[in-house]
Amino acid sequence: MGAYVRPRELRAALEVLAGSDGQVIAGGTDIFPARAHAAAWGAPRDSDLLDVTAIEAMRGISREGFGWRIGAATSWAALRDTALPPGFDALREAARQVGGRQVQARATLGGNLCNASPAADGVPPLLVLDAEVELASLNGSRRLALGDFLLGNRRTARAKDELLVAIHVHEAMAQSPSVFLKLGSRAHLVISIVMVAANAAGRVAVGSCSEVARLLDGRGLSPIDDVRATADYRRLAAAELVARARERLAA
Numbered sequence: 001m002g003a004y005v006r007p008r009e010l011r012a013a014l015e016v017l018a019g020s021d022g023q024v025i026a027g028g029t030d031i032f033p034a035r036a037h038a039a040a041w042g043a044p045r046d047s048d049l050l051d052v053t054a055i056e057a058m059r060g061i062s063r064e065g066f067g068w069r070i071g072a073a074t075s076w077a078a079l080r081d082t083a084l085p086p087g088f089d090a091l092r093e094a095a096r097q098v099g100g101r102q103v104q105a106r107a108t109l110g111g112n113l114c115n116a117s118p119a120a121d122g123v124p125p126l127l128v129l130d131a132e133v134e135l136a137s138l139n140g141s142r143r144l145a146l147g148d149f150l151l152g153n154r155r156t157a158r159a160k161d162e163l164l165v166a167i168h169v170h171e172a173m174a175q176s177p178s179v180f181l182k183l184g185s186r187a188h189l190v191i192s193i194v195m196v197a198a199n200a201a202g203r204v205a206v207g208s209c210s211e212v213a214r215l216l217d218g219r220g221l222s223p224i225d226d227v228r229a230t231a232d233y234r235r236l237a238a239a240e241l242v243a244r245a246r247e248r249l250a251a
């Protein structure tokens with residue numbers, strides 16, 4: 001069994017991270033199923049765990065300067081239950097649809113982004129919000145656009161000694177009404193086949209159709225084929241969801 005640490009201070013967590021080969025853990029809802037799966041194929045299950053959920057600087061949603069700051073360890077339940085400006089409606093709708101209530105209570109927005117699944121429901125709403133992520137290490141912190149943070153399926157720009165600390169959204173984006181629509185094989189507790197977020201400023205993002213969710217920018221979609229749906233089905237479903245999202249915003 002590896003070590004388990006749960007510091008309260010960001011600095012202490014960064015020191016642990018700099019000196020270890022362990023794994024960062026927040027809600028554990030992606031890590032534990034993945035570790036169990038890997039263990040079933042013979043991988044060791046005993047790497048050290050650095051739990052970031054007690055770090056005050058990584059929790060909660062607050063106003064800052066000309067925008068909003070969401071701590072990376074903020075749970076989906078907190079997002080779901082917090083009154084926020086209309087630009088966050090898409091993100092809060094995604095929060096209501098991630099897993100079930102138990103998953104929403106444990107799982108975090110930061111975990112969703114760092115896990116970097118093509119089907120991560122948090123990504124399209126944050127792309128539409130033009131969100132930036134803040135990464136910190138012992139050498140300092142940096143901010144980059146979410147689109148530059150997500151590099152591919154399960155790949156991000158996070159260096160090994162960095163923690164995702166917060167997500168930042170500019171006030172102008174926070175005020176633009178937004179919607180989120182998700183298509184799965186059933187209504188609840190399901191991984192997306194296609195999801196779409198859109199806002200009144202005309203930004204539209206589609207997820208689950210490519211390695212990384214992306215903003216529609218005039219280029220056509222070239223969706224993936226996988227166990228959940230064919231590329232053709234995804235193309236039709238995405239077009240339908242985009243049309244519905246625009247109708248809702250117009251209404």
Ligand SMILES: Cc1cc2nc3c(=O)[nH]c(=O)nc-3n(C[C@H](O)[C@H](O)[C@H](O)COP(=O)(O)OP(=O)(O)OC[C@H]3O[C@@H](n4cnc5c(N)ncnc54)[C@H](O)[C@@H]3O)c2cc1C
Nearest residue numbers: 024026027028029030031098099107108111112114121164
């Ligand atoms: C039953 C079930 C249903 C689910 N349904 C959905 C769904 O509908 N939609 C969806 O998008 N996802 C779904 N998920 C996946 C998962 O719940 C989400 O992706 C969740 O947001 C992950 O957050 P977490 O805090 O649990 O991440 P964790 O499992 O703790 O971590 C995930 C990854 O991120 C890294 N990490 C976490 N936080 C940080 C940080 N602050 N800095 C650096 N690295 C970090 C970890 O090292 C790990 O690699 C589901 C999972 C389960 C088990």
